[in-house]
Amino acid sequence: MQGSELQKYFHEPLFIADIKATTKNDAIEELLNLFLETKHIRNRHIVLEMLHTRETLGSTGIGKGVAIPHGRTTAASDVLIAFGKSEAGIDFDAIDGKPVHLFFMVIAPPHDEDNVYLPILGSLVTTLNIKKNRDKLKKVETFEEFLSVITGE
Amino acid sequence: MLKKDLEMLVALQDLDLMIEEADDVEKLGFNITGCSELKNARDELAGRLSKSLLFRYERLRSKLKRAIVPVKNDICLGCFLRQPTSIGTKGREDDEIFTCENCGRMLYWID
Numbered sequence: 001m002q003g004s005e006l007q008k009y010f011h012e013p014l015f016i017a018d019i020k021a022t023t024k025n026d027a028i029e030e031l032l033n034l035f036l037e038t039k040h041i042r043n044r045h046i047v048l049e050m051l052h053t054r055e056t057l058g059s060t061g062i063g064k065g066v067a068i069p070h071g072r073t074t075a076a077s078d079v080l081i082a083f084g085k086s087e088a089g090i091d092f093d094a095i096d097g098k099p100v101h102l103f104f105m106v107i108a109p110p111h112d113e114d115n116v117y118l119p120i121l122g123s124l125v126t127t128l129n130i131k132k133n134r135d136k137l138k139k140v141e142t143f144e145e146f147l148s149v150i151t152g153e
Numbered sequence: 154m155l156k157k158d159l160e161m162l163v164a165l166q167d168l169d170l171m172i173e174e175a176d177d178v179e180k181l182g183f184n185i186t187g188c189s190e191l192k193n194a195r196d197e198l199a200g201r202l203s204k205s206l207l208f209r210y211e212r213l214r215s216k217l218k219r220a221i222v223p224v225k226n227d228i229c230l231g232c233f234l235r236q237p238t239s240i241g242t243k244g245r246e247d248d249e250i251f252t253c254e255n256c257g258r259m260l261y262w263i264d
Contacts, residue, residue: 041263042263042264043160043263045160046160046163046164046167049164049167050164050167050168050171053167053168053171053191053194054171056187056190056191056194057171057175057185057186057187057188057190057191058183058184058185058186058187059184060183062182062183062184068183070178071167071170071171072167072170072171072174073163073167074163074166074167074221074222074223074261075163075223075261075263076223076263077223077225077230077263077264095184109223109230110166110170110219110221110222110223110230111218111219111222111230111231118174118177118178118181121178121181121183122181125181125182125183129182
């Protein structure tokens with residue numbers, strides 16, 4: 001999946017240029033709240049439990065300052081991605097032990113019609129493995145700037 | 154059946170989906186170390202459900218892959234068939250668990 005195909009899963013209300021959270025749990029909750037505020041998800045408890053359970057499987061902090069908390073849940077109907085950025089960085093138990101600055105939360109329903117969930121995760125990992133992309137994302141202030149990095153424009 | 158049972162089934166299915174896709178997710182570059190903890194959590198959760206409900210869930214899963222599916226705008230997101238509006242009203246409020254008349258999956262209203 002190309003960056004240009006990824007963009008339809010991002011929406012401005014699911015974008016935070018400056019995450020307030022300072023802990024892993026708070027960061028997860030802050031991003032999840034975006035889905036609740038936009039009514040993409042109504043049952044907070046179920047999705048939060050799923051996300052915490054996912055972290056017990058292994059931290060979604062993939063290193064290099066990036067975390068991609070994710071999961072399928074029966075409480076969601078669409079595949080959507082929230083983005084948040086922390087300038088200070090947050091300890092997320094990342095595999096390299098370094099603080100996380102870039103957060104992508106991917107929530108998917110139990111089965112998505114176009115089977116895009118895993119390709120989305122793969123595309124995010126590929127995009128974020130590129131240092132130039134990470135450096136640019138750390139500087140974005142607006143949703144438009146963010147999308148231009150994701151789409152590679 | 155209580156709504157609490159349905160919520161436990163939803164949590165169980167979310168866990169099963171996670172376990173099912175753990176290998177695929179690992180191949181993408183994620184660190185997967187806690188599979189056995191997750192399976193233990195799954196067994197513990199399954200043990201809290203009545204045997205009949207768990208049997209119903211397992212049977213649906215083996216037949217249809219997903220036993221419980223979200224309903225949004227009265228559409229079953231398992232087979233995409235519109236559900237009667239009257240069922241939707243009851244499904245959101247009642248303790249009874251409704252199944253899709255077309256695909257047989259258990260329904261979970263998310264709107």
